[in-house]
Amino acid sequence: MYKHPGAGWSIRPFSAADAGSCLSIFRDCLTQMPWRVRNRGQYMILRRALSPQAAWVAQEPDAGVVGFLTLQAPQDYVDHLFVAPDWRFCGVARGLLEVAHQGASGALSLDVDTENMGARRAYEALGWQVVASTGSGSKARQMRLVSP
Ligand SMILES: CC(C)(COP(=O)(O)OP(=O)(O)OC[C@H]1O[C@@H](n2cnc3c(N)ncnc32)[C@H](O)[C@@H]1OP(=O)(O)O)[C@@H](O)C(=O)NCCC(=O)NCCS
Structure with a gap:
């Protein structure tokens, strides 16, 4: 199990009982x-x-599930990465991506909305690179990123 000693969360595989928490985090993030x-x-x-x-989910003993990631194999494509608003900037995304990378065959990839500046800055901080955009110029809608 992947643990963050300071922040108190750990990462483990998703189980069916986590579905409600993941959907709730997803809904909060979409707002x-x-x-x-x-x-x-x-x-x-x-x-x-x-x-x-x-x-995989990140879980903290008191708060419960605080973030999750889903991965499409064999493309190693991250199709969801969501961290509860109160648990941002605690390394949860970094940890989930590291765990996903450990089980992947190569670099991870994902698509991020161009408007999603917070996530874009996070991926930049984590060393991800832009490899393509959909749309063009100011009409670009998503960017394809790959992990280091
Ligand atoms: C994007 C998201 C997943 C980041 O999760 P997080 O757990 O807060 O990220 P981490 O704490 O692991 O941070 C990783 C790095 O990114 C940086 N970072 C995270 N969010 C950032 C932001 N909004 N602006 C600038 N930098 C940011 C952190 O400072 C850290 O860098 P550092 O180690 O150099 O300090 C989270 O903000 C989120 O769930 N957003 C809503 C859903 C979403 O946009 N998902 C991505 C869809 S592609």
Whole structure:
């Protein structure tokens, strides 16, 4: 198990009992993304992605699940990475990405919305590189990033 000694959280594989917490974090994060159209499809996609083989959660003893990541194998593509607003800047995303990387065959990749400046700064701090954008110029909608 991956543990953060200072912040108190640890990372373990997702289990079915975590689904409600993950959906709740997802919903809270989406409220901070006004550019995203919310629909039931996003929740169904997340439910399908949440499996013990392809998802991990960060858990703190008192707060419970504080973040999660889902990974599409064999592409090593991170399709969800969400950290509860109160638990940002505690290394949770860094830890989840490290655990996902340990089980991957190569570099990880993901897509980030161009409007999502917080996440873009986080990936930049973690050394991820932009390899492509969808759309063009100011109309670019997402950026494909790869891990170091
Ligand atoms: C993006 C997100 C996953 C980052 O999670 P986090 O647990 O706060 O990130 P970490 O604490 O592991 O931080 C990793 C690095 O990124 C930096 N960082 C994190 N968020 C940042 C921000 N908003 N602005 C600038 N830097 C940021 C941290 O300072 C840290 O760098 P350092 O080690 O050099 O200090 C989180 O903000 C989140 O869940 N956002 C909403 C959902 C989302 O956008 N998901 C990504 C979809 S692609």
